[in-house]
Amino acid sequence: MAEDTAFAQPVIRGEDVDLRPLTKADAGLIEFYAADPRVATMTTSIPHPLPPGTTEAFLARAMVADPREVIWALDSSRVGGAELKGIISLKRMDSGQSEIGYWVAPSWWGGNMASAAVTALVEANPLGDRSIFASVFQDNPASARVLTKNGFEYVGDAESFSVARGASVATWTYIRKLD
Numbered sequence: 445m446a447e448d449t450a451f452a453q454p455v456i457r458g459e460d461v462d463l464r465p466l467t468k469a470d471a472g473l474i475e476f477y478a479a480d481p482r483v484a485t486m487t488t489s490i491p492h493p494l495p496p497g498t499t500e501a502f503l504a505r506a507m508v509a510d511p512r513e514v515i516w517a518l519d520s521s522r523v524g525g526a527e528l529k530g531i532i533s534l535k536r537m538d539s540g541q542s543e544i545g546y547w548v549a550p551s552w553w554g555g556n557m558a559s560a561a562v563t564a565l566v567e568a569n570p571l572g573d574r575s576i577f578a579s580v581f582q583d584n585p586a587s588a589r590v591l592t593k594n595g596f597e598y599v600g601d602a603e604s605f606s607v608a609r610g611a612s613v614a615t616w617t618y619i620r621k622l623d
Contacts, residue, residue: 453514458564460523461557463516463532466506470517473528475499477549484608486584487547492608512536514571518548518561526552532561540574546590558590566594566620574623579604579615588616596620 456463466474475494477483484492491498506515518530530548537543544565548557566576578596580587581604592598596618603612 453516454568454570456516456564456568456570457522458560460520460525461529461560461564462519462522463561463564463568464519466503466515466517466531468503470528471499471503473549474502474531477528477530477547478502480550481608482550483547485606486581486587487545487608488604488606490547490608516561516565518546518557520557529557530561532565534565534571534573534576536571537577540572541577542571542573543577543579545578546587553586558587559593562590562594566622569622574621576620576622578618578620580618581606582614582616588618591618591620594620 453465478490478499479494481492484490513533513535515531515533517528518532519527520529521527529552530546532546534542534544544562546558546561578591579602580591599617599619602615602617604615606613
């Protein structure tokens with residue numbers, strides 16, 4: 445683990461991707477990818493345009509001991525790929541329940557990166573969850589396929605606010621029971 449991470453977050457080894465704690469050295473690529481409107485508009489929390497200081501605040505939150513949300517970098521350098529291809533997280537909701545969230549940089553869309561990361565995180569189950577929830581915007585069916593491919597089951601429709609879009613957006617909600 446890098447010296448500039450704040451706590452003993454596990455590195456999760458997947459088939460073609462490692463999920464590792466974020467470091468300060470990730471700031472440049474995170475900012476570059478998150479500033480892309482194709483990434484920002486498919487998330488609830490990334491603003492567009494990306495205001496100054498947003499990436500630093502995100503990294504500070506990701507590196508806090510005992511965080512409410514545990515965040516990993518998608519790193520495929522072990523297999524000759526890039527050190528940061530996206531982000532995946534688990535947000536604690538309740539005892540034994542978390543919500544998964546992820547984004548992949550456009551250069552790696554369609555290359556199975558999101559599916560590989562979700563598979564690795566679900567198999568590792570680092571928070572010992574009984575179930576993991578997810579929601580995706582209805583205009584992002586590729587993200588929905590990532591979830592269903594990983595055993596998540598559709599449970600209903602909802603809405604979530606997208607900071608980048610400045611509006612509520614229709615979502616599909618999924619659950620994966622791990623018991």
